Amino acid sequence: MxxxxxxxxxxxxxxxxxxxxxxxxxxxxxxxxxxxxxxxxxxxxxxxxxxxxxxxxxxxxxxxxxxxxxxxxxxxxxxxxxxxxxxxxxxxxxxxxxxxxxxxxxxxxxxxxxxxxxxxxxxxxxxxxxxxxxxxxxxxxxxxxxxxxxxxxxxxxxxxxxxxxxxxxxxxxxxxxxxxxxxxxxxxxxxxxxxxxxxxxxxxxxxxxxxxxxxxxxxxxxxxxxxxxxxxxxIYTLIRCLAGMEILIVFGVIMALYGVIYAILENDCRRLLAWSIMSQLGYMVCGVGIGTELAINGACAHAFAHILYKGLLFMGCGSVLYMTGKSKFTDLGGLYRKMPRTLVYIMVGALSMAALPFFSGFVTKSMIIAAGFEEHLYWVGFGLTMASAGTFLYVCVKLPYLMFFGETRASEETMQKAADPPWNMQLAMAIGAFFCIFIGSYTPFLYNMLPFANTFNAYTPMHISETMQVVAATALACYLLRRKLQPTAEISLDLDWFYRMAGRGFFWLAKVPLQTIDNWVGVIYRIIGLGPLMVISKFWSWFDWNAIDGTIDGSARGVRGAGGVVRRSQDGLQASIFWASAIGGVLLIAYVFS
Amino acid sequence: MIVEFLDYLRAHLRALSRLGIAFIVLLLCIDIFVIDKQHAHTAIQHFPGFWTIFGFVVGAGLIIVAKWFGRQGIRQKEDYYD
Structure with a gap:
């Protein structure tokens, strides 16, 4: 280049x-x-x-x-x-x-x-x-x-x-x-x-x-x-080198729905948002897998919008954690009187993520779904729309309701501490909220930045009608099943169970069997090894002192002195060995690449 | 100002829920009578009110599936890993 x-x-x-x-x-x-x-x-x-x-x-x-x-x-x-x-x-x-x-x-x-x-x-x-x-x-x-x-x-x-x-x-x-x-x-x-x-x-x-x-x-x-x-x-690196890799479509749809299921179950507000990141990344991974111009544009646009609205949501939930010290739904609720501005910012982020008209997600997420339909991948289109309904459910209904409305589960102390956060946090949220609405309302700002020339228009009557119907019907379903959305003070197990348990297994292995064997070896050594060894060494010491030194006077002391010199020189040698092996390693890598 | 507005809404929850139902019906009417579905990708999207049904079934389905999934040993006490 x-x-x-x-x-x-x-x-x-x-x-x-x-x-x-x-x-x-x-x-x-x-x-x-x-x-x-x-x-x-x-x-x-x-x-x-x-x-x-x-x-x-x-x-x-x-x-x-x-x-x-x-x-x-x-x-x-x-x-x-x-x-x-x-x-x-x-x-x-x-x-x-x-x-x-x-x-x-x-x-x-x-x-x-x-x-x-x-x-x-x-x-x-x-x-x-x-x-x-x-x-x-x-x-x-x-x-x-x-x-x-x-x-x-x-x-x-x-x-x-x-x-x-x-x-x-x-x-x-x-x-x-x-x-x-x-x-x-x-x-x-x-x-x-x-x-x-x-x-x-x-x-x-x-x-x-x-x-x-x-x-x-x-x-x-x-x-x-x-x-x-x-x-x-x-996501950028995937777009750069693996656009059109079809297996990513499957991964993307699984991801989008997996994140939704866990987010619905989640009790910690920031962990819920983390699950929602995974779900939203699913759309982008799917876009990379589809790999058409519209899909790649969609993945880029959605990443752009996502960074801003997810940042905004993390700032909002972070504000609650910062002010009250709590992030679990079971410790929150009814905060709207204390943190009204934070609520407004969170709602802007939530509506952006749930892709409602005039908010950023609306003009970006639909590009990926449309790309799926255009490639006749109907299961992708419907699968991602399902995830969109789920997104609205947990981020626009569950999250604000359990934090800001309903009966409060917060302690007196939490309620007293709750207030809108310092000015700099509010300013940052205001900037984030501005961009969420700006991107959704003035589409050329983002569309002109996309890697391919854009022909997609999010604001068609059909698309607006579809979105509003899905959202309104999902809200109705939530209302009817609201009891099931009550938080419980539990955590969800996930695939990290395997490596956490494997780590624990390794720890147990080191602690129980290996340590037992080590102890036994110590005991056996003391009984069988150490006693006779001491006897033998005492004999040789006596023999050395009386028999050999008696004959060749002072030679043992001479050897001890020489040993000291060798020891000192060996220290230096070890350092040299270290440097030699380091240089050797670099040369080896250089050889592999040459 | 925000607080007063929200208090006002909370004081009129019944009216609000009626408004919500009216909104869903309005959306259905628009879908059936107004929207031009010429560019729909699949035949099923031409079904009147398809996305309303889809949204309701999916919304309810996800909650039920998630809760069922959580009961299969996925939800554990908070000190599970300690």
């Missing part, structure tokens, strides 16, 4: 900003600096990144491409840097710099993946993303979040290794590291391996359990960042 000239990578702005942050003083200047950094990154993406290829660097045998800007990467970079501003404003009250630093490195990682032109750069940035985002979980500082963070790290390390295996195999087969569309009609083994690597990040079942596990345990501000970047970056 040819370099199109000088260009500043937006991730550099965020990383430099993150590193400078601890050096900036306190007060208003610091707040201004915190807002300025993501704004600069956004302006860089928006104004100073024309289409082309930038940042091409020769590294050993490969040309690494840090900046490939085309219609597809542009729209994702745009919405991600926009969400970074919103998330940063939402976190402005945080006193701990480290949280902001982790968040900016995380966004920098996502932008790096979006703009990467080859697998090596992509891998580098996706590892930055995984390792910085885990701190957003740990900064909640509860024992649960520590464990969750480690599980998250393990799952993403696994995903990263699978991706690495996939693109190394591809490199061996084709000699190509460039990150471009794969041949999905004649998939090789590496095509599937790369797909699985991306599926982990996109939370496609059965590799999805990390998502509800993590997002519900992350810190209030951390979750706002996390919900936007990892999974949508994965």
């Amino acid at each position: 040819i370099d199109s000239g000088s260009w500043l990578h937006p991730s550099v702005i965020l990383m430099v900003g993150a590193l400078l942050l601890p050096l900036i003083g306190k007060g208003a200047a610091k707040k201004a600096f915190i807002v300025l950094v993501p704004v600069l990154a956004f302006i860089d993406v928006w104004q100073y990144s024309p289409q082309g290829v930038y940042g091409v660097i020769q590294f050993m045998d490969w040309k690494l491409t840090f900046g490939r800007i085309d219609k597809l990467s542009e729209i994702f970079a745009y919405v991600m840097s926009l969400m970074c501003i919103i998330g940063t404003i939402y976190s402005l009250h945080e006193e701990d710099d480290r949280q902001m630093i982790a968040a900016w490195f995380y966004v920098a990682g996502s932008l790096g993946v979006i703009l990467a032109g080859d697998y090596l750069v992509l891998f580098l940035f996706s590892e930055i993303m995984a390792f910085s985002s885990v701190f957003l979980v740990w900064f909640r500082r509860s024992p649960k979040s520590i464990a969750t963070g480690f599980r998250y790290l393990l799952v993403h390390t696994f995903g990263g290794l699978v991706l690495l295996a996939g693109f190394v195999l591809r490199y061996k087969a084709t000699g190509d590291l460039s990150f471009t569309q794969l041949d999905v009609h004649n998939p090789a083994l590496y095509t599937y391996i790369i797909m699985v690597g991306f599926m982990v990040n996109a939370a496609v079942p059965p590799l999805h359990s990390w998502l509800p596990d993590t997002y519900a345990e992350a810190s209030v501000t951390g979750a706002v960042f996390m919900c936007a970047f990892t999974t949508k970056t994965a």
